[in-house]
Amino acid sequence: xxxxxxxxxxxxxxxxxxxxxxxxxxxxxxxxxxxxxxxxxxxxxxxxxxxxxxxxxxxxxxxxxxxxxxxxxxxxxxxxxxxxxxxxxxxxxxxxxxxxxxxxxxxxxxxxxxxxxxxxxxxxxxxxxxxxxxxxxxxxxxxxxxxxxxxxxxxxxxxxxxxxxxxxxxxxxxxxxxxxxxxxxxxxxxxxxxxxxxxxxxxxxxxxxxxxxxxxxxxxxxxxxxxxxxxxxxxxxxxxxxxxxxxxxxxxxxxxxxxxxxxxxxx
Amino acid sequence: xxxxxxxxxxxxxxxxxxxxxxxxxxxxxxxxxxxxxxxxxxxxxxxxxxxxxxxxxxxxxxxxxxxxxxxxxxxxxxxxxxxxxxxxxxxxxxxxxxxxxxxxxxxxxxxxxxxxxxxxxxxxxxxxxxxxxxxxxxxxxxxxxxxxxxxxxxxxxxxxxxxxxxxxxxxxxxxxxxxxxxxxxxxxxxxxxxxxxxxxxxxxxxxxxxxxxxxxxxxxxxxxxxxxxxxxxxxxxxxxxxxxxxxxxxxxxxxxxxxxxxxxxxxxxxxxxxxxxxxxxxxxxxxxxxxxx
Numbered sequence: 001x002x003x004x005x006x007x008x009x010x011x012x013x014x015x016x017x018x019x020x021x022x023x024x025x026x027x028x029x030x031x032x033x034x035x036x037x038x039x040x041x042x043x044x045x046x047x048x049x050x051x052x053x054x055x056x057x058x059x060x061x062x063x064x065x066x067x068x069x070x071x072x073x074x075x076x077x078x079x080x081x082x083x084x085x086x087x088x089x090x091x092x093x094x095x096x097x098x099x100x101x102x103x104x105x106x107x108x109x110x111x112x113x114x115x116x117x118x119x120x121x122x123x124x125x126x127x128x129x130x131x132x133x134x135x136x137x138x139x140x141x142x143x144x145x146x147x148x149x150x151x152x153x154x155x156x157x158x159x160x161x162x163x164x165x166x167x168x169x170x171x172x173x174x175x176x177x178x179x180x181x182x183x184x185x186x187x188x189x190x191x192x193x194x195x196x197x198x199x200x201x202x203x204x205x206x207x208x209x210x211x212x213x214x215x216x217x218x219x220x221x222x223x224x225x226x227x228x229x230x231x232x233x234x235x236x237x238x239x240x241x242x243x244x245x246x247x248x249x250x251x252x253x254x255x256x257x258x259x260x261x262x263x264x265x266x267x
Numbered sequence: 268x269x270x271x272x273x274x275x276x277x278x279x280x281x282x283x284x285x286x287x288x289x290x291x292x293x294x295x296x297x298x299x300x301x302x303x304x305x306x307x308x309x310x311x312x313x314x315x316x317x318x319x320x321x322x323x324x325x326x327x328x329x330x331x332x333x334x335x336x337x338x339x340x341x342x343x344x345x346x347x348x349x350x351x352x353x354x355x356x357x358x359x360x361x362x363x364x365x366x367x368x369x370x371x372x373x374x375x376x377x378x379x380x381x382x383x384x385x386x387x388x389x390x391x392x393x394x395x396x397x398x399x400x401x402x403x404x405x406x407x408x409x410x411x412x413x414x415x416x417x418x419x420x421x422x423x424x425x426x427x428x429x430x431x432x433x434x435x436x437x438x439x440x441x442x443x444x445x446x447x448x449x450x451x452x453x454x455x456x457x458x459x460x461x462x463x464x465x466x467x468x469x470x471x472x473x474x475x476x477x478x479x480x481x482x483x484x485x486x487x488x489x490x491x492x493x494x495x496x497x498x499x500x501x502x503x504x505x506x507x508x509x510x511x512x513x514x515x516x517x518x519x520x521x522x523x524x525x526x527x528x529x530x531x532x533x534x535x536x537x538x539x540x541x542x543x544x545x546x547x548x549x550x551x552x553x554x555x556x557x558x559x560x
Contacts (some may be wrong), residue, residue, distance in 0.1 A: 001374075009373045009374070013366075013370045014363075016362065016366070017359070017362065020362075021361060088355060089358050089359065090353060090357060090358055093323070093353060094353060094358070094413065095357070097321065097349065097351035098347075098371060099343040099346045099375060099376070100343075100373070100374050154395060262323070263323050
């Protein structure tokens with residue numbers, strides 16, 4: 001039996017358990033929807049935002065940020081908590097007793113992130129279009145950018161999540177460690193707070209982490225021309241996004257491979 | 268004898284954590300088709316020994332072969348020949364019994380039939396129930412089912428019947444006897460000595476990281492340990508005496524006292540009595556409790 005066949009079997013099982021877990025459904029899958037609704041309701045009284053000539057509704061501004069947040073939650077938060085719990089409650093130990101390769105296990109996790117992350121993004125776009133009446137881009141070039149930022153961002157997030165799962169000392173502490181970290185990243189990466197309102201030193205710090213780049217990529221797709229002047233160096237800097245995410249992908253991959261154990265390391 | 272003649276061969280096994288020895292010089296063989304019970308108090312080194320043989324932990328010293336393979340280097344092909352029933356876990360149990368077993372069956376090259384395994388552990392009525400909704404004893408049966416779904420040559424059973432009611436335990440024993448009849452080699456640990464006496468051909472008693480007894484379940488501890496014991500109390504205090512002829516001893520006591528002796532007991536040591544003697548003799552056990560986990 002090949003690594004890929006078992007990986008496919010894992011994807012099916014992983015996705016099934018994801019949708020049966022109420023905590024994950026709320027804090028990972030539906031969280032961006034909740035935040036989009038809250039921010040849209042809270043700030044819509046301010047009217048349209050943006051540089052002169054390129055004003056958009058507050059909902060339209062938040063949509064790309066929430067898609068980026070969804071990528072981070074589906075990958076980093078979901079897997080870091082999920083795998084730490086599986087290590088704590090014996091799920092991993094049991095899988096480690098079977099002829100399942102760790103690679104197939106990784107494929108299952110990344111596949112789960114892909115299926116659920118894609119569904120989440122599609123539903124966010126649908127909700128943005130149908131509920132908030134946001135105009136979605138029509139140029140094919142924008143959707144090409146969307147596709148590669150989405151795929152690169154999701155794979156990177158998944159690998160960083162697998163790597164992070166080695167940190168919590170117990171399954172129970174996983175949510176306490178991971179959720180605040182991820183929340184902090186969302187505040188400083190231009191997801192909850194408008195990116196150009198953040199001080200430049202905070203922007204610099206955010207630039208060390210992948211979410212800032214995913215969010216920037218998504219803004220380049222969904223915000224109209226003219227908004228790029230509010231970015232660092234007044235540019236969408238797609239090349240910078242690709243490089244930053246590629247570096248994090250490699251870091252995540254290496255750390256995942258090095259730190260992964262079916263059981264806790266010997267004392 | 269080469270390592271291929273036995274299913275498990277352990278020689279002078281050592282495992283130290285820092286300066287503490289959790290396992291210190293354990294040696295035994297398990298023959299093909301044999302059921303071997305490893306007995307011992309909590310923290311004695313049982314779990315560490317088993318986890319080394321299962322490939323989870325790396326030994327510090329000594330030799331181990333499991334199905335002809337060094338467990339520290341066992342690959343996926345080797346794992347496909349093992350079945351492992353771990354001590355009870357706290358998994359979230361979001362899949363149904365049938366879903367979980369079908370998935371695990373798909374991981375093995377030559378699995379047993381899922382419905383047959385569900386029937387063998389007596390969970391037909393719960394097949395479509397999520398595992399998290401089952402009782403503790405029923406979840407333990409799922410653990411056993413997952414351990415045998417891959418048609419293992421060697422089955423590790425780590426305290427398999429914890430949480431079983433007496434009837435479930437009897438059913439479980441029946442299942443293990445059927446597996447034995449199919450030629451499956453079994454390594455069992457249990458706190459129910461009666462269970463070891465029922466199922467095992469041979470047993471090893473581990474205490475303080477070392478093996479203090481090894482032999483057939485009818486012989487372990489030596490012939491002396493199984494000699495009947497007579498206890499009684501008289502004016503000078505309580506007495507106990509081992510004798511092959513307890514009836515004659517009691518008759519002579521009655522004769523000399525001229526009446527019924529106080530607190531009279533005649534004990535034919537069970538495996539449990541022998542076990543407790545062995546473990547007490549091995550005390551004081553140095554503080555090994557911390558390394559038990």
